[in-house]
Amino acid sequence: MPMTTTSSKPTLVVIVGPTGSGKTAVSIELARRLGAPIISTDSRQFYQGLAIGTAQPTTEELAAATHYFIADRPITEPLSAGEYEREALLLLDKLFKEHPFVIAVGGSGLYVDALCYGFDELPTANDELRATLAARLASEGLKSLVEELHNLDPEYWEVVDRANPARVMRALEVCLASGKPYSAQRSGKRSERPFRMVRIGVDMPRDVLYDRINRRVDMMMEAGLEAEARAVWPHKHLNALQTVGYKELFDYFEGNCTLTEAVELIKRNSRRYAKRQLTWFRRHEQTHWLSPTEIDKALEIIL
RNA sequence: GGUGCGAUGGCCGAGUGGCUAGGCACAGCUCUGCAAAAGCUGCUACAGCGGUUCGAUUCCGCUUCGCACCU
Numbered sequence: 001m002p003m004t005t006t007s008s009k010p011t012l013v014v015i016v017g018p019t020g021s022g023k024t025a026v027s028i029e030l031a032r033r034l035g036a037p038i039i040s041t042d043s044r045q046f047y048q049g050l051a052i053g054t055a056q057p058t059t060e061e062l063a064a065a066t067h068y069f070i071a072d073r074p075i076t077e078p079l080s081a082g083e084y085e086r087e088a089l090l091l092l093d094k095l096f097k098e099h100p101f102v103i104a105v106g107g108s109g110l111y112v113d114a115l116c117y118g119f120d121e122l123p124t125a126n127d128e129l130r131a132t133l134a135a136r137l138a139s140e141g142l143k144s145l146v147e148e149l150h151n152l153d154p155e156y157w158e159v160v161d162r163a164n165p166a167r168v169m170r171a172l173e174v175c176l177a178s179g180k181p182y183s184a185q186r187s188g189k190r191s192e193r194p195f196r197m198v199r200i201g202v203d204m205p206r207d208v209l210y211d212r213i214n215r216r217v218d219m220m221m222e223a224g225l226e227a228e229a230r231a232v233w234p235h236k237h238l239n240a241l242q243t244v245g246y247k248e249l250f251d252y253f254e255g256n257c258t259l260t261e262a263v264e265l266i267k268r269n270s271r272r273y274a275k276r277q278l279t280w281f282r283r284h285e286q287t288h289w290l291s292p293t294e295i296d297k298a299l300e301i302i303l
Numbered sequence: 304g305g306u307g308c309g310a311u312g313g314c315c316g317a318g319u320g321g322c323u324a325g326g327c328a329c330a331g332c333u334c335u336g337c338a339a340a341a342g343c344u345g346c347u348a349c350a351g352c353g354g355u356u357c358g359a360u361u362c363c364g365c366u367u368c369g370c371a372c373c374u
Contacts (some may be wrong), residue, residue, distance in 0.1 A: 110324080
């Protein structure tokens with residue numbers, strides 16, 4: 001039975017944390033107690049055909065609460081963070097008409113921020129321009145792109161990580177697509193949201209987390225990850241498959257390593273991913289960090 | 304018991320009489336539409352004890368340990 005809200009505004013319960021920390025179980029238990037639907041903020045669980053490797057909620061878990069943004073689109077239709085922001089806000093608008101609480105759960109930091117704080121008005125992703133820039137990176141090298149950025153947007157050139165092709169290319173993409181410097185379009189302001197947000201971080205001691213991650217990879221293999229990866233292998237170039245658990249198995253399929261090596265790499269890369277997630281989530285000061293068993297404490301914080 | 308070879312950081316692994324290889328693991332960090340992506344930083348070890356030398360991880364001796372062979 002849904003609980004009554006203590007605030008006039010509806011509440012978005014934002015659950016973050018590293019991969020393997022037990023976010024999904026926490027979200028379902030909270031959904032049950034709050035009568036809340038769940039939207040995913042996981043940029044890989046959006047896609048169909050990746051159920052095992054992206055640790056999507058199981059059939060039973062999906063039945064325990066209404067889920068959105070889980071396996072609701074094919075891998076051939078990528079959802080960018082900006083598009084996600086728009087789609088998710090429209091959905092929340094609808095959900096809050098019937099529910100005082102909605103739960104957002106997932107580990108994709110950029111997507112969580114898109115949902116909670118929004119982006120500035122920037123040109124949307126332009127595939128053609130991206131392809132051109134990628135080709136130029138390959139032929140002219142990063143230095144040339146950095147120089148162009150220096151010309152088009154000296155202010156952003158000052159602060160950008162100039163060793164990072166992805167960041168340099170994105171800045172150039174915005175400059176070229178809009179005809180204006182990227183820095184002039186970055187306000188650094190957070191968008192106002194018509195709902196209250198409570199952020200809960202799920203974490204545990206590092207060695208325990210790493211052990212869970214390692215064991216979960218073994219469980220994924222037992223559950224048929226290899227066959228799942230083989231089924232999407234023909235699409236390996238797709239962005240949705242630049243993903244831990246698939247990249248490594250593709251290498252195995254192509255004879256670049258043994259299966260044992262691939263599995264070890266999946267574990268290692270999952271641990272590294274978890275570490276980067278923690279770095280991202282730790283910088284948000286208003287996060288209430290809990291262990292995955294502290295459901296009652298989570299409710300106290302929410303209500 | 305004898306002979307030979309070896310002993311390098313959590314692991315693998317080069318190398319040198321003075322100038323901190325490198326890789327992996329691990330840790331910290333960056334991040335406004337490809338983000339499970341893409342990057343940055345940190346991590347000075349040469350088995351022990353003597354000796355030679357201005358200076359030894361590097362040369363010499365002994366000890367300990369490991370490996371191989373011999374008896």
